[in-house]
Amino acid sequence: MAEQAGTPRRTPLSRERVLRTAITLADTAGIESLSMRNLAQELGVVPMALYKHLANKDELLDAMIDMVVGEIDPPPSDGDWKQVLRGRILSARGALRRHPWAALAIESRNMATPAILSYLDSVVATLRAGGLSADLAHHVMHALGSRVLGFSQELFDTARDAGRSGPTTVPQPVALPPEAAARFPHLAEIATAASHDDASVVGSGCDDQFEFEFALDLLLDGIERLRQQGWTSAHR
Template identity: 65%
Template sequence: MTRQEATHTHRVPLNRDRVLRAAVALADATGIEALSMRRLAQELDVVPMALYKHVANKEELLDGMVDTVVGEIDPPTAGPDWQRVVRERILSARRALLRHPWAARVIESRTGPTPAVLSYLDSMAASFRDGGLSADLTHHVMHAMGSRLLGFSQELFNTSGSSGPPGPELAARYPRIAELAATAAHDGGSMVSGGCDDQFEFEFALDLLLDGFENLRRRGWTSARKA
């Protein structure tokens, strides 16, 4: 057997799952900006055209990568406490995105939800409904949660640049902002997609929302306009 034949014999067959997992690993290692079909083909030791048998183009590759990451989210646990069930699932989603820092930006760039995202959102809606929230309230809850359902949030400003309190001139002009900056403590290593979005801030807002939703459920809230 020639050396070329031996290499061919031991080569792992290419399939869609292998392509997507390799793409996720490459994006983790080099950043999403460095990902290309050619670079991915090099990683897999195939010609670029071989990839197109499994993903039609770069956009389909990105969709599949999103689905791969979402597939890492833990399934919902059983139990009567819907807030605990939802909270645990969302924090599992957050852990998945922290493992893949590029994923939040790619999710936001999609023109529509991918199949795995749709399945995840459907199961989250089921958790709210199983917890006693009406379909009407669940509809508005899903809107209110937005990207938090997937473990990340958009911040008002991008604070991923310089950190620390503002200088004396800015502090004098904006004293309340300076006051808040002086009291804030953020863990830059826990950010998802940049910005002031550390774990404490995320869980703080998540718990406020979940408590508010439960309060509305108990009140029998409806969006129907009162006459």
């Protein structure tokens, strides 16, 4: 039977539509309010319809994170590595400012998502193309920490620490299996480029004390350089 004239046609449900609606909900009400049930209600479908596109809420969160990471500007084809890296990190920060829930969602995942791995791999590629050795790039990635994704873990951020029983770190791409190493070669290169400590809290295989001191010295050296230049915030 032909469709009656004037009857509105329902927009087909797709994975992209589901994800964009979920992101809008999280942007508006926070990630803690997002559920498969209220997402289905927002889309005007029964909850079971969502499972044709996403297996569960974990897959939903991973896909939402990857969509946000996809908003980060790609690296330009040329330019000084520091300016390229600074631009991408600020672009990442812009994406997370548009989606305030994303930092907590990234921290909550036990494993880095494919888009995060791809982004981190491209960051390492920028460092290597800029002349940094694999060893130095390894430690710079530790020093940058979550900043490379556009946010930093604040010492006195009680909201971020609320309800947590132990330390939380950004998922670290270490000990990549062969298939992942082939897909993210720059991450694979730096993963084994430095000394290791199986008991590290920053990621299996990395020397926690060394990475802490390296980042501290790097920041202190930078601060001293700015002091010598007479730098003030008005000169940014």
